[in-house]
Amino acid sequence: MTGYAYTVLIPLIPLAMFLIIGLLTVKWKPIVFGIMGTIGMGTSFVLSLITAINYFFVVGPGPNGFEPIIATKVTWLRLTEFLHIDLGVMLDPISVMMLVVITTVSLMVHLYSMGYMKGEVGFQRFYAFLSLFSFSMLGLVLATNIFQMYIFWELVGVSSFLLIGYYYEKPSAVAASKKAFIVTRFADLGFLIGILVLSFYTKTFDFADLTAPHTTIFAESASVSFMGVSVFTWAMILIFMGGAGKSAMFPLHIWLPDAMEGPTPVSALIHAATMVVAGVYLVARMFPVFHFQAPDALEIVAWVGGFTSLFAAVIAMTQFDIKRVLAFSTLSQIGYMMLSLGVSGYGGEEGLGYMASMFHLFTHAMFKALLFLGAGSIIHAVHSNDMNDMGGLRKYMPITHITFLIACLTISGIPPFSGFFSKDEILVAAHNYSTTLFSIEYITAGLTAFYMFRLYFRVFWGNERHYHHTPHESPLVMTIPLMVLAFASIFSGFLPFSELVTSDGIGFETETHLMVALPSVLIGVLGIVVAFILYKKESLVPKAITEKLGIFYTATLNKFYIDEIYLFVTKKVIFNYVSRPVAWFDRHIIDGFMVGIGKVTEKTSYEIKQMQSGQLQHYAFAFVAGTLILVLSILYCFI
Structure with missing residues (x-):
């Protein structure tokens, strides 16, 4: 135990809320459960904030930078003399940062949902699931070892399934929840195999052992390879497969847009700010292993991230469902993060x-x-x-309008908003690594500004629609979270992040690189200007452009038919040429063999039961015949 032992309460409070809210049968007003969940999450938020302030600013870095702290740990399952699964809490720069991220967003969602979900059937169930998700995600980021992370990784998947399928009476919501669950399960199989391969050769699950800068646990098996590739490269590719599934990287991205079937607060919590960054967190947590033992796997991370960022941005430009635009935007931004990890070195400015x-x-x-x-x-x-049902909403929803505009400017990388500072550092890191990846992200920056302001102008400007009733601003319980997050969006870019969260725990100074930042801002402004010209007022120009783009626009609108390709492969190929033959073999060979054994047994028993006829003369005949055969056999042996 350490002075941070209280941090175990941060995930346990949401777990307690899940059990209390989920199991209570008292007929209270639904809002009571919302208040309970919000208070619980608020307590975890305060504890997380205290932890971050103590870790980063009160205690601060040591001679070797910020050192990991094991706040608490118990051995849960011992597999061998060296290999055991522990449950505990590990604090280091990225886990403390994630505590703040998860509890902040979750608290805002809990508060916001009291207004958004008011009157919904299953309000109590909704807050129970929110608490379960928060517990799962907090347990994931605080894990002391990769197997504990995997346990909570799967709990996050369960929570996501429950929340996406919240409207379980809607077939589309049920289908979306199953799709998310199945796609991420395939990816998680790769994750599990990667964990087993890694632990088999290193004899440990612990992050402290795996990620220590000068560890020797890899030396003994460094020469072991499979198909000419190091086993550690294979292991890290498989582990990244799990991260790619959870973070919806191409080609495992298909579940995220459909997941918008869940309530919008769920989209904010799970599919924007926390769950989808679990894959990024996984790569960051295992970064020393990627960098020192599997650099080829790290390059795969970079290119998958770069391609996904551009691919998703192109699709986002053509979507009309505002939540789907934001879903593809999330894919694109997560791609930025993956690319940035993939192009990073280790320590100091190399780890930019x-x-x-x-x-x-x-x-x-x-x-x-x-x-x-x-x-x-x-x-x-x-x-x-x-979006076709919206227009002119700035007059009716001033707070939503201003806060949404702030978010659009932030994601577009316009200074002085926070997105400018973080995106600038990614572009500099990409520029130092690969001209191609750098160019991809420059193009993506322009597309991001365009599709976000296409959304903004179509919703808040344009022509007013004939609404069924006059739109109005949301209640205070919903607008307060908007204002808090807007404040964070503006000022979080001024945090001295390079002094707090680095690859080796040692801070370094950064500066704005004008030769990279200035063109990036100009490209973002260009995207905004184009969106302004095309969408501030309704015109026929966008339709004319889409008609000229022809098949490319159609393909983009239909998400390049990736879902259809998956359906074709599964239904036409796997079902027909794999599943059907396997089913036939199971039905006719396996089942036929077992049925045959049963029929032979039944036939034999039918014949044998004739011996139990109940007639005395039959028994006397059998006795005399048996005795006679026995006597003759003995005589034969002695003659």
């Missing part, structure tokens, strides 16, 4: 990409949660997700 990724994770959590909660406020007012 690592720091930039964590910085962008922090700022993105604030402005993307703000965007989703703002979208929820809009949907709450007009009862539609479709």
Whole structure:
């Protein structure tokens, strides 16, 4: 135990709220459960804030920078003399940062949901699931070892399934929850295999042993390879597969847009700020292993992230459902973070990409949660997700309008908002690594500004629609979280992040690189100007442009038919040429063999039961015949 032993309460309080709210059968007003969940989350938030202040500013770095602290740890399962699974709490710069991110966004969502979900059937169930998710995510980031992380990783998946399928009477919500669960389970199988391979050769699950800068646990197996590739490279690729599934990286991205079927506060909590960054956190947690033992795997991380960021941004430009635009925006921004980790070195300015990724994770959590909660406020007012049903809302929803504009400027990388500072560091890191990746992110920056202000102008400007009722601003319980997150979106960029969260725990100074930042801002402004010209007032120009783009626009609108490709492969190929033959073999060979054994047994028993006829003469005949055979056999042996 240490002076940070109280941190175990941070995840345990949401767990207690889940059990209390979920199991209480008292017929209280639904709002009581919302208040209980919010107070519980608020307590975890305060404890997280105290932990961050103590860790970063009161205690501060030691001679070797910020050192990991094991606040508490118990051995849960011992597998071998060396290999055991522990449960505990580990504090280091990225886990403390994630505590603040998760509890801040979760608290805002808990508060906001009391207004957004008012009157919904299952209000108590909703808050129980929110608390379960918060517990799972907090347990994940505080894990002392990779197997504990995997346990909570799966709990996060369960929580996501429950929240996406909250409207379980809607077939689309049920389908979306199953899709998310199945896709991420395939990815998590790779994660599990990677853990087993890594632990088999290193004889440990502990992060402290795996990520120590000068560890020797890899030396003995450094020469072991499979198909010409180091086993550690294979292990880290498989572990990244789990992260790619949870963070919805291409081609495992298909579940995230459909997950918008859940309530909008769920989208803000799970699919914008916390759950989808679990994959980024995983790569960051295992970064020393990636960097020193599997640099080829780290390069894969960079290119997958770069491609996903551009791919998702292109699709976002053509979508009309405001939540789907934001979903693809999330994919794109997570791609930025993955790319930044992939291009990073280790320590000092060499580790700029690592720091930039964590910085962008922090700022993105604030402005993307703000965007989703703002979208929820809009949907709450007009009862539609479709941009074609919106227009001129700035007059009716001033707070939502201003806070949403702040979020749009932030994600577009316009100074002095936080997104400018974190994105600038990513671009510098990419520029130092690869011209191609740097160019991809420059293009993505312009597309991001365009599709976000396309959304902004179509919703808040343009022509007013004939609404069924006059739209109105959301209640205070919903607008307060918007204002808090807007404040965070503006000022979180001024945090001295490079002095707090780095790859080796040792801070370093950064500066704005004008040769990178200035063109980036100009590209963002260009995207905003184009969106202003096309969408501030309704015109026929956008339709004319889409008609000229023809098949490319159609493909983009349909998300490049990736979902259809998956359906074709599963239904036409796997079901017909794998599942059907396996089912036939199971039905006719396996089942047939077992049925045959049963029939032979039944036939034999039918014949044998004739011996138990109940007739005395049959028994006397059998006795005499048996005796005679026995006597003759003995005589034969002695003659």
